[in-house]
Amino acid sequence: MAAVYKFKPYNVGRWVIWSLFALVLVASPLVFTNNLSVTMLAQMGIAIIACLSYNMLLGQGGMLSFGHAVYTGLGSYMAIHALNAVSAGQLNIPVSLLPIVGGLTGMGFAILLGWVTTRKSGTTFAMITLGVAELVFAMSLMFSEFFGGEAGVSGNRVAGQPFFGITYGPQIQVYYLIAAYTFVCVALMYAFTQTPLGRILNAVRDNPERVEFIGYNTQRVRYMAFIISGFFAGIAGGLAALNFEIVTAEVVGAARSGAYLLFTFLGGATFFFGPIIGAILMIIAFVLLSELTKAWLLYLGLVFLFMVMYAPGGIASLIMMNLRVAMFGKLRQIWASYLGLGVTAIVMLAGAGAMIEMVYHLQLNSALGDTVKFMGATLNTKSLDSWFGSAFVMLTGLGLFELARRQFARDWSEIQTDIEKEIKRRETAL
Amino acid sequence: MSYALELQDVRKNFGKTEIIRGVNLAVNAGERVAVIGPNGAGKSTLFNLISGRFGPTSGEILLNGQAIQNKTPYEINRMGLSRSFQITNIFPKLSVFENLRCAVLWSLGYKYSFFKFLSGLKDANERTDELLDMIHLDKKRDVLAVNLTYAEQRALEIGVTIAGGSDVILLDEPTAGMSKSETSRFIQLIKDVTVGKTLLTVEHDMGVVFGLADKIAVVVYGEVIAFDTPEAVRANAKVQEAYLGSPVADSQVGGH
Numbered sequence: 001m002a003a004v005y006k007f008k009p010y011n012v013g014r015w016v017i018w019s020l021f022a023l024v025l026v027a028s029p030l031v032f033t034n035n036l037s038v039t040m041l042a043q044m045g046i047a048i049i050a051c052l053s054y055n056m057l058l059g060q061g062g063m064l065s066f067g068h069a070v071y072t073g074l075g076s077y078m079a080i081h082a083l084n085a086v087s088a089g090q091l092n093i094p095v096s097l098l099p100i101v102g103g104l105t106g107m108g109f110a111i112l113l114g115w116v117t118t119r120k121s122g123t124t125f126a127m128i129t130l131g132v133a134e135l136v137f138a139m140s141l142m143f144s145e146f147f148g149g150e151a152g153v154s155g156n157r158v159a160g161q162p163f164f165g166i167t168y169g170p171q172i173q174v175y176y177l178i179a180a181y182t183f184v185c186v187a188l189m190y191a192f193t194q195t196p197l198g199r200i201l202n203a204v205r206d207n208p209e210r211v212e213f214i215g216y217n218t219q220r221v222r223y224m225a226f227i228i229s230g231f232f233a234g235i236a237g238g239l240a241a242l243n244f245e246i247v248t249a250e251v252v253g254a255a256r257s258g259a260y261l262l263f264t265f266l267g268g269a270t271f272f273f274g275p276i277i278g279a280i281l282m283i284i285a286f287v288l289l290s291e292l293t294k295a296w297l298l299y300l301g302l303v304f305l306f307m308v309m310y311a312p313g314g315i316a317s318l319i320m321m322n323l324r325v326a327m328f329g330k331l332r333q334i335w336a337s338y339l340g341l342g343v344t345a346i347v348m349l350a351g352a353g354a355m356i357e358m359v360y361h362l363q364l365n366s367a368l369g370d371t372v373k374f375m376g377a378t379l380n381t382k383s384l385d386s387w388f389g390s391a392f393v394m395l396t397g398l399g400l401f402e403l404a405r406r407q408f409a410r411d412w413s414e415i416q417t418d419i420e421k422e423i424k425r426r427e428t429a430l
Numbered sequence: 431m432s433y434a435l436e437l438q439d440v441r442k443n444f445g446k447t448e449i450i451r452g453v454n455l456a457v458n459a460g461e462r463v464a465v466i467g468p469n470g471a472g473k474s475t476l477f478n479l480i481s482g483r484f485g486p487t488s489g490e491i492l493l494n495g496q497a498i499q500n501k502t503p504y505e506i507n508r509m510g511l512s513r514s515f516q517i518t519n520i521f522p523k524l525s526v527f528e529n530l531r532c533a534v535l536w537s538l539g540y541k542y543s544f545f546k547f548l549s550g551l552k553d554a555n556e557r558t559d560e561l562l563d564m565i566h567l568d569k570k571r572d573v574l575a576v577n578l579t580y581a582e583q584r585a586l587e588i589g590v591t592i593a594g595g596s597d598v599i600l601l602d603e604p605t606a607g608m609s610k611s612e613t614s615r616f617i618q619l620i621k622d623v624t625v626g627k628t629l630l631t632v633e634h635d636m637g638v639v640f641g642l643a644d645k646i647a648v649v650v651y652g653e654v655i656a657f658d659t660p661e662a663v664r665a666n667a668k669v670q671e672a673y674l675g676s677p678v679a680d681s682q683v684g685g686h
C-alpha cells in the first residue's frame with residue numbers, strides 16, 4: 001500500500017540529469033570558443049573534481065581538512081615527473097592515463113598521512129591536517145630535486161605515442177581529456193554516496209559515538225573515506241599538471257587548501273552538487289575577478305563572511321530552498337522581495353566598492369594619478385566629494401537593504417509556515 | 431551453559447572515586463531485567479561498562495561466555511550486544527529509513543563495502559522496512575530524524591538499537607521524559623520488539639518495572655544489593671531499607 005505512494009520516477013530523472021551533465025561538458029567549448037573560455041573550462045573541470053573530493057571529507061564525513069592541497073598537489077608533482085619520464089622514454093604509459101598516476105599518488109599519501117589524521121575527529125582532526133599541510137609545504141622547499149624549488153617542475157604534455165591522432169598539443173584536446181575525467185569522477189563520487197560506506201560516513205558525520213554502537217569503527221570509516229578522497233584529489237592534481245605543464249610548490253600550499261575549503265563551502269557542502277557550483281565560482285574568481293580588481297580577495301572574503309552568517313548551506317542550499325518554495329507554487333509571492341533585496345544590495349555594494357577601490361588605488365596606484373574608474377564613473381581619490389558620495393550611496397543602500405531584508409524575512413517565514421501547513425495537510429490526507 | 435551476560439566483581443574508578451564497587455550479576459538468555467536504584471547509584475556507568483564505552487578498572491564481563499571487558503563498543507556490538515541511550519542518540523540529518531538502514535548494515539555483512547549500491551541491498555531494505563513497521567514509524571519513513579517528535583525519536587532510538595538483531599539489548603531509561611500514556615504504549619512496544627531477547631533496562635517508573643521485568647537488579651552506591659524476582663525484591667528487607675523504603679519510592683510502589 002505504502003509502496004504505491006512512494007513511487008518516484010527516480011531513474012528517469014537520474015538519466016536526464018547525467019545526460020545533461022555530459023552534454024554540458026561536451027558542448028561548453030563549442031559555445032564558449034575563445035581561448036580564455038576553453039582554458040577556464042578546463043580549470044573548472046579540474047576544480048570540480050578537487051572540490052567534490054574535498055566535500056567527501058567536509059560535507060559527507062564532517063571532516064574539516066585544512067590540508068587538501070597536499071593530495072592534489074602531490075598528485076600533480078608525481079604526474080609531471082611521470083610525464084617527464086614518458087618524454088624521456090623511460091616510462092611507457094599513455095599521457096591519457098597520467099592523471100591516474102596522480103590519483104594513485106594522492107591515494108598513497110592519504111594512506112600514509114590519513115593513518116595519522118583520521119585517528120581523531122573534529123577540531124583535533126582539523127589541527128592535524130593543518131600540521132601535515134605545513135609539513136609537506138616545508139618539505140617542498142627542502143627537497144628541490146623533487147619539488148623543483150622556486151621554478152617548480154615543468155613538462156611537455158606532447159609525449160609518447162599519439163593515440164588516434166590525439167597529441168594533447170591543442171588546449172581543446174586537453175579540455176576533452178579533463179571533461180572525460182570529470183564526468184567519470186563525478187559519477188563515481190556520486191555513486192560512492194549511495195553505497196554502504198558512503199552512508200555510514202554520513203552517520204559518522206552526524207553522530208560518531210552512536211556509529212560505534214551499531215558495529216562500525218569510526219576511525220576506519222573516516223580513514224577509508226580519506227583514502228578515496230585522496231585518490232580523486234590526486235586525479236585532479238594529475239589533470240592540473242597536464243593542463244598547465246608546470247607544477248610549483250604553491251600547489252601544496254595553505255592558500256590552495258584554503259581555496260578548496262572556501263569554495264566548497266560557498267557552493268554548499270550539504271548537497272552533492274554544491275561543490276560543483278563552488279568550483280565554477282572558484283575559477284571565475286581566480287581568473288576573471290582577479291583581472292577586474294586588485295581587491296578581489298577582499299570581496300571574496302566579504303562574500304564568504306556573508307555566506308557563513310546568512311546561508312551556511314551555501315549556494316546549493318539557497319537553490320534547494322527556493323526550489324521547494326517554487327514546488328509549492330509560492331515563488332510568485334516573494335519575487336518582489338527578491339527584487340528589492342537585489343536592487344538595494346547592488347546600491348550598497350556600489351558605494352562600498354567605490355570606497356574599497358579608492359583605498360586600493362591610494363595604496364597601490366597613487367603614482368598613476370588621483371582618479372580611478374569604477375563602474376563607468378570617474379572617482380577622484382583626493383576629492384571629498386567622491387568619498388562622501390560613495391559613503392552616501394553605501395549608507396543609503398545599507399538602510400534600504402535592511403528594510404528590504406526585514407520585509408523579505410517576513411515574507412519568507414510566512415511562506416515557510418504555509419508550506420509546513422500544506423505538508424501537514426497532505427500527510428493527514430494520505 | 432553460560433549466561434547471556436555475566437559480570438564478575440566489576441569495579442570502576444574515576445580518579446580516586448570508586449563508582450562501581452564490585453558488581454556481580456548473571457543474566458540468563460531471554461530474561462528481562464530491570465536495573466533500578468537512586469540517581470547516581472551507577473546504573474548508567476554499569477551500562478557504559480557493559481557496552482564498552484569505557485573499560486572497567488577490574489573484573490570480568492562475559493557476553494555468552496566470552497570476555498568483553500577489554501573490547502571496543504563496535505566489537506561488542508558485533509558479538510551481539512546493543513544498547514540505547516538515555517539522551518536520544520540518533521543520526522539527526524538522516525531520514526528515519528536511513529537511520530535504521532545504517533544500523534542494519536553491519537549485521538547483514540555489508541561492512542565497509544563501497545562496491546554495492548544501497549538500493550540494491552534487498553535484504554537490508556526489507557529488514558529496514560520491517561523495522562519501520564515494528565516501531566510504527568512507517569509513515570515517517572523519509573522524515574529527517576531531527577524533525578521527529580520526542581516520542582518518535584525515542585522509538586527510533588529503540589529501532590536503531592534492535593536493528594542489528596543483537597540478542598542482548600540494553601535500554602538506558604527508554605521512557606525518560608514521556609507522559610504516562612506514552613509510557614504505557616512505549617513499554618508495549620519494547621515488549622514486542624524484544625521478544626525472545628535478553629533485555630536489561632534502567633527504569634525509574636516502578637509501575638513499569640514491576641510490569642515489565644522478570645527480575646530486578648537493585649543498584650545502590652555502586653553495588654547490586656539485590657537481584658531477584660520482583661516479588662522477592664519487594665519483600666527484601668535490605669532493599670526496603672536502602673531504596674524502596676524511602677518516601678519517594680514508597681509512593682511510586684504504592685501507586686502500582
